[in-house]
Amino acid sequence: MATNTILWFRKGLRIHDNPALLDACNNARHMYPVFIIDPHFLKSGSYRVGVNRYNFLLESLQDLDSRLRERGSRLLVMRGKPEDVLPKAFKDWDVKRLCYEVDTEPYAMARDEVVKSLASEACVDVNTFISHTLYDTAELVKKNGGRPPLTMQAFTKLVDKMGDPPYPATDPPAKLPPLSEDAPGTRPEDTCVPTWQEMGFKAPPSTLFKGGETEALKRFQMSMSDASWVAAFEKPMTDPSAFEKPATTVLSPYLKFGCLSARLFHAELLKVYKQKKHTEPPVSLRGQVLWREFFYTVGGHTPNFHKMEGNPICRQIDWQDNEEHFNAWREGRTGFPWIDAIMTQLREWGWMHHLARHSVACFLTRGDLYIPWEKGMQVFEEYLIDQDHFVNAGNWMWLSASAFFSQYFRVYSPVAFGKKYDPEGKYIRKFLPVLKDMPTKYIYEPWLAPLEVQRKAKCIVGQDYPRPIVDHAVASKACIARIGVAYRAGRPSYAGADDGETETASKPVKRKSGNVKEKKAAAGAATAEDEPAEAKKAKGAKRQKKITETLKPSSDSS
DNA sequence: CAGATGTTGAGGCC
DNA sequence: GGCCTCAACATCTG
Ligand SMILES: Cc1cc2nc3c(=O)[nH]c(=O)nc-3n(C[C@H](O)[C@H](O)[C@H](O)COP(=O)(O)OP(=O)(O)OC[C@H]3O[C@@H](n4cnc5c(N)ncnc54)[C@H](O)[C@@H]3O)c2cc1C
Numbered sequence: 001m002a003t004n005t006i007l008w009f010r011k012g013l014r015i016h017d018n019p020a021l022l023d024a025c026n027n028a029r030h031m032y033p034v035f036i037i038d039p040h041f042l043k044s045g046s047y048r049v050g051v052n053r054y055n056f057l058l059e060s061l062q063d064l065d066s067r068l069r070e071r072g073s074r075l076l077v078m079r080g081k082p083e084d085v086l087p088k089a090f091k092d093w094d095v096k097r098l099c100y101e102v103d104t105e106p107y108a109m110a111r112d113e114v115v116k117s118l119a120s121e122a123c124v125d126v127n128t129f130i131s132h133t134l135y136d137t138a139e140l141v142k143k144n145g146g147r148p149p150l151t152m153q154a155f156t157k158l159v160d161k162m163g164d165p166p167y168p169a170t171d172p173p174a175k176l177p178p179l180s181e182d183a184p185g186t187r188p189e190d191t192c193v194p195t196w197q198e199m200g201f202k203a204p205p206s207t208l209f210k211g212g213e214t215e216a217l218k219r220f221q222m223s224m225s226d227a228s229w230v231a232a233f234e235k236p237m238t239d240p241s242a243f244e245k246p247a248t249t250v251l252s253p254y255l256k257f258g259c260l261s262a263r264l265f266h267a268e269l270l271k272v273y274k275q276k277k278h279t280e281p282p283v284s285l286r287g288q289v290l291w292r293e294f295f296y297t298v299g300g301h302t303p304n305f306h307k308m309e310g311n312p313i314c315r316q317i318d319w320q321d322n323e324e325h326f327n328a329w330r331e332g333r334t335g336f337p338w339i340d341a342i343m344t345q346l347r348e349w350g351w352m353h354h355l356a357r358h359s360v361a362c363f364l365t366r367g368d369l370y371i372p373w374e375k376g377m378q379v380f381e382e383y384l385i386d387q388d389h390f391v392n393a394g395n396w397m398w399l400s401a402s403a404f405f406s407q408y409f410r411v412y413s414p415v416a417f418g419k420k421y422d423p424e425g426k427y428i429r430k431f432l433p434v435l436k437d438m439p440t441k442y443i444y445e446p447w448l449a450p451l452e453v454q455r456k457a458k459c460i461v462g463q464d465y466p467r468p469i470v471d472h473a474v475a476s477k478a479c480i481a482r483i484g485v486a487y488r489a490g491r492p493s494y495a496g497a498d499d500g501e502t503e504t505a506s507k508p509v510k511r512k513s514g515n516v517k518e519k520k521a522a523a524g525a526a527t528a529e530d531e532p533a534e535a536k537k538a539k540g541a542k543r544q545k546k547i548t549e550t551l552k553p554s555s556d557s558s
Numbered sequence: 559c560a561g562a563t564g565t566t567g568a569g570g571c572c
Numbered sequence: 573g574g575c576c577t578c579a580a581c582a583t584c585t586g
Contacts, residue, residue, distance in 0.1 A: 151582090235565060236566035282564095283566090287565075405564085407564080407567085407580075407581060410567045411567065411568085412566095412568090413568065416568065417568085
């Protein structure tokens with residue numbers, strides 16, 4: 001018997017690969033596609049979202065509405081809280097089934113639990129579908145023995161074991177079940193997509209990227225159309241300073257909002273890979289989609305993933321907040337043009353290249369300022385158009401050497417790193433026009449320019465552009481030393497799992513400290529004197545250096 | 559338990 | 573652009 005259904009959009013702002021949409025159409029007399037906006041939530045200021053991402057969302061809703069209209073339906077943008085709006089709609093529209101895509105973010109899980117119980121009180125069936133991620137991440141965790149894998153290698157193996165993810169769902173019928181036009185609360189003027197002004201933003205959006213499924217598919221097709229580029233993609237080799245044409249796909253905001261299906265992306269990549277020799281995860285383009293899946297999997301199954309405290313995989317480090325330094329970083333006035341340009345791109349575009357994010361994240365945390373990674377994550381949360389809870393937190397832990405990555409002594413230089421890609425500083429000149437006439441020689445270090453040069457460039461350091469807030473050489477050394485102390489003081493609590501310990505307090509590392517130095521000395525001597533020249537040529541011996549053991553660990557007292 | 563490896567370091571050298 | 577060294581962590585493998 002035909003019934004009335006609600007299709008509740010939250011993420012998954014698309015028509016393609018949308019199993020919840022198919023289910024909501026199934027046997028439906030009237031289907032009500034709903035998106036709920038809580039205007040007070042936004043205005044209360046407790047929600048960290050800037051106008052660029054918010055407007056991207058509004059554009060995505062607008063596009064969704066037109067695509068629904070092409071199919072004889074339309075989007076109802078309801079104002080209020082889900083726990084008020086939905087029960088009322090159940091009654092008003094005589095709804096028997098609520099369909100939506102699963103969202104595993106903590107706040108979404110809590111929200112959906114409340115809605116589920118309200119639906120059950122109203123005798124409304126709830127059908128949910130996993131289509132934001134490639135897999136059901138809970139299944140991945142189960143298959144991995146009940147805990148998420150914490151390295152990309154382990155994760156890739158696990159995914160291999162799982163087999164290919166579900167193929168994208170079929171397209172919905174050309175004609176969707178219509179709304180009942182006399183249904184209360186559905187008048188177009190009451191349910192249209194608001195503007196950013198109506199949502200209380202004062203300044204207009206400045207990003208170049210337009211939201212919506214139409215734009216997502218266009219951009220996706222564009223990226224995939226160059227099969228050689230797709231097949232040869234190697235993430236670490238891409239250029240963070242490219243801005244005329246970004247070096248990576250910029251599909252992230254579309255994947256974040258579900259304007260583009262990750263499964264469609266993945267399936268199309270496999271098609272290209274069938275035809276061509278290709279790179280492999282983690283560096284390949286498919287690898288990038290797996291990184292997203294990785295952070296969703298770990299994040300969705302780790303308590304307090306977005307915090308240091310109470311987070312079992314996170315190193316407990318004695319970060320120190322410093323308001324002055326933090327504000328300088330956030331506002332792009334650290335005095336390092338490479339850093340400040342990236343932070344400007346963040347505010348203006350809401351998107352930066354992955355390695356640009358590395359540069360500024362490293363600088364804020366383990367590289368120079370020693371400020372808590374959570375502070376940086378919150379700034380990204382406000383300004384990124386692709387802000388994604390688990391991905392953002394996971395990458396911030398990575399960069400701050402708090403989880404996943406532990407080579408904290410490898411520090412990005414706020415001067416040298418950018419220069420490698422963009423010796424002329426085009427990227428800096430683009431985002432920091434105050435430096436546009438600074439000679440190339442000084443573009444990464446304007447404080448070194450003689451005053452005469454600064455005058456000629458119409459940019460006096462300390463006046464038109466700030467002096468550097470730290471001496472990188474000094475600051476990075478201090479950071480490395482300090483993190484070293486924190487590392488030696490304890491390990492994240494998950495590490496206790498091996499020997500059955502599960503308490504939350506970090507436990508000290510058991511380690512004999514004596515032998516480290518001896519090894520170093522011996523190895524140094526060996527490389528200098530004893531190594532035959534041809535040994536150096538050993539194929540693929542990139543890191544084979546520390547050669548045959550001339551060192552005897554014998555005298556190593558315990 | 560040593561040795562290789564880990565998406566993406568810098569700096570020197572060729 | 574590749575290779576080496578700097579100093580040095582965690583994890584996997586045989
Ligand atoms: C400190 C920091 C914070 C970050 N915060 C976010 C965030 O909030 N949201 C976000 O989507 N990405 C985040 N990233 C990851 C990465 O920088 C972006 O996903 C990527 O730059 C987006 O550009 P793209 O779509 O052109 O990437 P491509 O290289 O074209 O990759 C394709 C897709 O793979 C996924 N992907 C790529 N790299 C990563 C990664 N490292 N982790 C997870 N997924 C990845 C994205 O969905 C991306 O769209 C962050 C990185 C860092 C270092």
